[in-house]
Amino acid sequence: MYCVDDIKAKRLSDKALIIRWHKLFKGTILSHKYLQGERLDSAQQYFLNKDIEQFRERLASISWFMRVLNESIARKANKEDGCTGRFWEGRFKSQALLDEAALAACMAYVDLNPIRAKMAETPEASDYSSVKTRCEHAKEGKQPKHLARFAGSPRKHMPKGLPFELKSYLELVELTGRCMRTDKRGAINPINSPILDRLNIAPENWKKLTTQFTKVFHGAVGRPQKLDNYCASLEIKRRANYKQCEKLLA
Numbered sequence: 001m002y003c004v005d006d007i008k009a010k011r012l013s014d015k016a017l018i019i020r021w022h023k024l025f026k027g028t029i030l031s032h033k034y035l036q037g038e039r040l041d042s043a044q045q046y047f048l049n050k051d052i053e054q055f056r057e058r059l060a061s062i063s064w065f066m067r068v069l070n071e072s073i074a075r076k077a078n079k080e081d082g083c084t085g086r087f088w089e090g091r092f093k094s095q096a097l098l099d100e101a102a103l104a105a106c107m108a109y110v111d112l113n114p115i116r117a118k119m120a121e122t123p124e125a126s127d128y129s130s131v132k133t134r135c136e137h138a139k140e141g142k143q144p145k146h147l148a149r150f151a152g153s154p155r156k157h158m159p160k161g162l163p164f165e166l167k168s169y170l171e172l173v174e175l176t177g178r179c180m181r182t183d184k185r186g187a188i189n190p191i192n193s194p195i196l197d198r199l200n201i202a203p204e205n206w207k208k209l210t211t212q213f214t215k216v217f218h219g220a221v222g223r224p225q226k227l228d229n230y231c232a233s234l235e236i237k238r239r240a241n242y243k244q245c246e247k248l249l250a
Contacts, residue, residue, distance in 0.1 A: 098222025
């Protein structure tokens with residue numbers, strides 16, 4: 001899952017933005033001159049401003065992020081396999097998660113992918129997953145710095161982060177994973193997690209959300225009111241997921 005912080009991207013100074021861009025790409029002659037403190041004439045400054053505008057847009061673009069990520073992975077894979085061509089089957093999928101319920105369901109769906117694919121037996125043993133990294137840091141009473149932090153229950157002065165408690169989320173993923181296992185079906189009592197209580201999602205709906213998220217939803221996901229507001233702001237007339245959101249998240 002990838003989150004774009006538009007406000008932070010717009011707030012970055014030109015210098016801070018260029019420094020970030022240079023960490024990923026070579027930059028331009030003008031961007032290097034700017035950081036070195038060299039004086040630029042009006043024409044050079046004009047073209048640098050155009051470059052900065054493009055840097056800012058791309059650093060806050062999911063499409064650009066996925067393009068760069070896919071290209072680097074494809075290059076490494078092709079070199080290892082001694083072949084050429086595309087590595088990924090198709091274009092990435094992007095969905096807007098409009099509220100806490102949609103966010104929690106999608107997170108659990110992604111974190112349980114290795115379990116469903118029988119690549120791992122437990123969340124803490126699921127290689128290349130964020131839940132494994134969270135479990136490793138949780139043992140030391142910490143949260144990984146490169147992942148979004150769990151900020152606890154929603155409150156008036158809410159700090160930036162995921163609106164759940166880390167402990168509750170890990171327990172939720174564990175219980176949901178056990179419910180998906182055919183040899184454990186019916187062995188666990190109905191889910192009664194603090195997160196589910198807060199979000200008011202029925203256990204049977206939660207199970208469907210976390211095992212069939214991409215099949216159930218196509219496009220923006222959230223409670224009906226959130227979906228109405230989202231579609232209205234973007235002037236979208238067709239609400240593709242409305243009935244499913246009303247049924248599973250209302």
